[in-house]
Amino acid sequence: MDGWAERVGTVRVVGTGVMGRGIAQLAAAGGLTVELADVRPEAVAAAVEYVSGMFGKLVAKGRMTAEDAAAAKARLRPVDGPLAPADGCDLVIEAVREDLATKRELFAGLEKVCPEHTVLATNTSSLSVTAIGAGLADPSRLAGLHFFNPVPLMRLVEVIAGARTAAWLPGALTGLVRRLGHEPVLAPDTPGFLVNHAGRGLVTEALQILGEAVAEPADVDRIARDVLGLRMGPFELLDLTGLDVSHPVLESIWTGFYDEPRLRPSRITRARMEAGLLGRKAGEGFYRYVDGAKQEPPEARPPPPRRVRSGCTTPSRACGTPSPPCSAGTSSRASARRPMRWCSSPRTGAARWTWRASTACPPSGCWASIRSAVSPRGSPSACTPAWIRPPGGPRWPRSPRPDGPSRWCGTRPRRWRSGCWPRS
Structure with missing residues (x-):
């Protein structure tokens, strides 16, 4: 008309x-x-x-x-x-x-x-x-x-x-x-029409994540906002709409498509609807609301990185505890016949087993691990021992003087000498 x-x-x-x-x-x-x-x-x-x-x-x-x-x-x-x-x-x-x-x-x-x-x-x-x-x-x-x-x-x-x-x-x-x-x-006149049909994927999977105890509602919503770029997460949307509206929609779409498994509703929404946890209109849903404002729990922060004091310690010691004097030990990854030490790097705080014939730890600036380590090439450091082999690099011969800061020098004939850098 x-x-x-x-x-x-x-x-x-x-x-x-x-x-x-x-x-x-x-x-x-x-x-x-x-x-x-x-x-x-x-x-x-x-x-x-x-x-x-x-x-x-x-x-x-x-x-x-x-x-x-x-x-x-x-x-x-x-x-x-x-x-x-x-x-x-x-x-x-x-x-x-x-x-x-x-x-x-x-x-x-x-x-x-x-x-x-x-x-x-x-x-x-x-x-x-x-x-x-x-x-x-x-x-x-x-x-x-x-x-x-x-x-x-x-x-x-x-x-x-x-x-x-x-x-x-x-x-x-x-x-x-x-x-x-x-x-x-x-x-089209189909269950959920366009938007609600397309949105079932996000809401249904979010409820599945919650049902399997993989993540909390606040964490799922943060990922939806920060990673997917949505204005609000699936649980925020359910609270805004109200479970008295959302759950019947979930069931209507599921039955309208003849019990399609990927559209199956969650038992969580029915239980919360019957309990009166409808969302914003009831003052409590997946979140609590005080004077209409959502009360969101603070974001959990990851624990600080594990740090080990400089010097030698044993792997059984707790992080940061005073280390005992260095003593020979063994690792399950290496032969028990060779002396080993559990040493840490002052630069990275990483602790690794390393081959050492003496009871001293590698000097400051060296990062030791089993048979290999990393040292900045071309940059000065407290030591660049010749027994260090960079990942993927050539194997350097072991120093005959493990108790001293020897270097592999590019002289003819090659020999160990103090003050030289390893050849590139």
Whole structure:
């Protein structure tokens, strides 16, 4: 129907929870008159107060003028109930709990009180639009209009056509979404549509990691933010959405794809949902919330590197304890017939067994290990003994003077001499 999106003036939002409030805020800010309806009158009053408060915060941040905020507040109109007369409504958006029977019953009642020109839309996140409209006398007037939480910030909106939705309706809803400043995308009427279907991989695997005790929720979320570049981690997202919404979606997608193993829900979410650990709305979920602020545990830091005092010690000694005098020892990796010492490097703190005929440790600057070590080539150090062989380098002959700072000199004939560097 040409021009329908521009002619829409009044929209009724049924359900004043988190999603209903967000949709009402977006529509009122976009210039539409918004009727707020709920089965609980006190919920409607709380929603009007909340949305008005959000407009006040936008004014304080400079994102909205005081005049625009006052006009938007004036466009919020509470009504007596979901099935109140809707003669002036151009569009009704349902945002009640994710239950097929509840939605069918609601739309059957709305069909009786709304005129024929009124378009009906469901904000379902996973249920079949075709199944919801099956109970209507005229299912052609029903389509899916799936917003994401928080609605004012999440600009993507899925527009879903059921099997019997009128051909003009998806295009008309797409135009209305653009009028409100959001970005529409046409999605197929399959379990989870586009976004929730694609997002099952992250959430399902994160719950599997938690169930196997591989990592804590805070660690998984940090990796998702710092490595994957996401705005929030999977457990933060579950807390924001609420397990009373997320878990039914998990089960709906799983059953919708005929128990596909890769989409199997986790027992963790059902148990926490039944325990009332719903997330931010309940004050506690995978995180605790105080005055709406998430209480995140501090990040665990790795232990400091193990350091060994300079000199000789035995491998049985604890790190940093005073070392006893050097004495001959053996290693399981070497012959017990040869004297060995457990020595450390002052530069790196690494301790290794090394071949030494004397009881003295290698001088400062040498890093000794079994039959090999590393010394800076071409740079002076306290010693560069000839018995050191760099990794991958030539094997140098062992010094006949292990108790002294002998060097392998490139003289003719070659001989051991003090003060020479090993040949390159």
